Amino acid sequence: MRTLYLECAMGAAGDMLLAALLELHPDPEGFLRRLEGLGLPGVTVSARRAESCGLAGTHVTVLVNGQEEGEGQPIHHDHDRHHGHDHEHPHDHSHPHDHTHDHPHDHERPHSHDHDHGEHDHPHDHSHSHDHHTVADILSLLETLPLSEAVRHNAAAVYTLLARAEGRAHGREMDQIHFHEVGTVDAVTDVVAVCMLMEELAPERIAASPVHVGSGFVRCAHGLLPVPAPATAYLLEGVPTYGGAVEGELCTPTGAALLKHFVTSFGPMPAMAVERWGYGMGSRTFPGRPNCVRAAIGEDGTGGGTVAELRCNLDDMTGEAVAFAAEELLSAGALDVWTAPITMKKGRPAVTLCCLCREADRERLTGLIFRHTTTLGVRCCRMERRTLRRTEEIRETPLGPVRCKVAQGQGIRREKAEYEDLAALARREGLGLAEIREKIKNMEQKA
Numbered sequence: 336m337r338t339l340y341l342e343c344a345m346g347a348a349g350d351m352l353l354a355a356l357l358e359l360h361p362d363p364e365g366f367l368r369r370l371e372g373l374g375l376p377g378v379t380v381s382a383r384r385a386e387s388c389g390l391a392g393t394h395v396t397v398l399v400n401g402q403e404e405g406e407g408q409p410i411h412h413d414h415d416r417h418h419g420h421d422h423e424h425p426h427d428h429s430h431p432h433d434h435t436h437d438h439p440h441d442h443e444r445p446h447s448h449d450h451d452h453g454e455h456d457h458p459h460d461h462s463h464s465h466d467h468h469t470v471a472d473i474l475s476l477l478e479t480l481p482l483s484e485a486v487r488h489n490a491a492a493v494y495t496l497l498a499r500a501e502g503r504a505h506g507r508e509m510d511q512i513h514f515h516e517v518g519t520v521d522a523v524t525d526v527v528a529v530c531m532l533m534e535e536l537a538p539e540r541i542a543a544s545p546v547h548v549g550s551g552f553v554r555c556a557h558g559l560l561p562v563p564a565p566a567t568a569y570l571l572e573g574v575p576t577y578g579g580a581v582e583g584e585l586c587t588p589t590g591a592a593l594l595k596h597f598v599t600s601f602g603p604m605p606a607m608a609v610e611r612w613g614y615g616m617g618s619r620t621f622p623g624r625p626n627c628v629r630a631a632i633g634e635d636g637t638g639g640g641t642v643a644e645l646r647c648n649l650d651d652m653t654g655e656a657v658a659f660a661a662e663e664l665l666s667a668g669a670l671d672v673w674t675a676p677i678t679m680k681k682g683r684p685a686v687t688l689c690c691l692c693r694e695a696d697r698e699r700l701t702g703l704i705f706r707h708t709t710t711l712g713v714r715c716c717r718m719e720r721r722t723l724r725r726t727e728e729i730r731e732t733p734l735g736p737v738r739c740k741v742a743q744g745q746g747i748r749r750e751k752a753e754y755e756d757l758a759a760l761a762r763r764e765g766l767g768l769a770e771i772r773e774k775i776k777n778m779e780q781k782a
Contacts, residue, residue: 344629377399393614
């Protein structure tokens with residue numbers, strides 16, 4: 336099973352997760368060009384090599400109209416940013432520093448969480464005027480971007496998690512939460528980029544280490560807050576976390592929301608054949624501690640994971656309509672879709688539609704079932720599964736190249752030629768599928 340593992344020994348932030356995943360991508364420069372081409376207002380993204388404790392990795396910077404989040408802004412929540420998650424926290428400011436509570440101090444990179452804002456240390460005399468965005472504004476922005484349905488859904492889900500956590504922290508409804516303009520666009524870029532990378536890297540399973548949250552207190556306009564700050568703490572409920580000798584907040588709300596949405600299990604790194612390592616670097620330096628999120632992608636030798644099976648009974652749809660629903664589910668990322676004939680009450684013939692999917696895709700695909708079928712209810716069953724490792728190889732045959740699916744593990748190896756390639760050869764040669772298979776086999780034996 337293709338597995339992505341995230342090591343969060345120094346916490347997690349949106350920009351660091353983005354940088355770590357970018358190192359796993361086969362074409363990072365092309366990816367950044369496509370990211371900038373989405374049309375996010377005023378956004379430019381750059382990646383550079385960075386080093387921490389002798390360890391080399393990538394540091395990503397997002398600029399909005401040439402400005403990095405934290406520059407030229409009133410910083411209410413001066414949480415020192417010791418961790419260097421540079422552009423992780425949009426600040427909810429619509430005023431000079433009188434700190435009325437008409438606008439909660441959003442920490443969607445909320446609270447300048449201990450991530451380098453100490454270097455900007457702005458006095459409380461700013462009279463800047465800044466636009467702000469609600470969650471509805473952000474969701475509307477996502478709708479305008481040329482994203483796949485899966486990426487749009489995942490990005491919206493991450494921001495919904497953030498808004499709920501911020502609302503809970505401030506005792507407000509999530510639609511009352513406001514995000515600072517520069518921080519919002521910067522954070523949206525991080526979130527969208529991570530969601531795009533998750534889709535393009537296509538892991539079947541996403542796991543992570545327990546999350547180091549740091550220790551001590553962070554300073555804000557209202558006084559000292561314990562680490563992790565409230566919004567981050569709410570997001571990490573149910574996630575294994577720990578503090579440590581590092582003082583300051585290491586996990587930001589955006590990092591916590593991305594982990595909460597995508598990661599299906601937390602614990603030690605599983606046994607896996609790693610294809611590539613990625614290091615997403617922060618800005619600050621800690622003595623003897625590489626400041627990074629480390630990512631690994633490869634094949635999990637155990638072939639395990641949690642999946643969800645969605646099913647519903649349909650007795651008032653045509654075969655074509657059911658087939659269309661199945662095709663839409665498959666194109667949206669379902670692992671498998673099938674139907675089975677059943678008989679319902681009063682002897683009515685019907686079908687059961689079944690959809691196997693990753694746990695992270697369960698809600699999105701459930702919505703698609705409601706959209707494309709007439710069902711009034713969808714049943715969900717979570718289950719563990721074991722799979723053989725699957726790869727694709729291209730075999731050169733006397734009649735031309737043929738893709739082969741290879742499954743192996745548990746002492747087993749199986750190969751199967753790709754149907755589309757065999758069908759194309761059969762049509763070209765004027766033969767049936769069985770005949771083309773036999774012809775290729777005989778030609779290879781004679782070669």
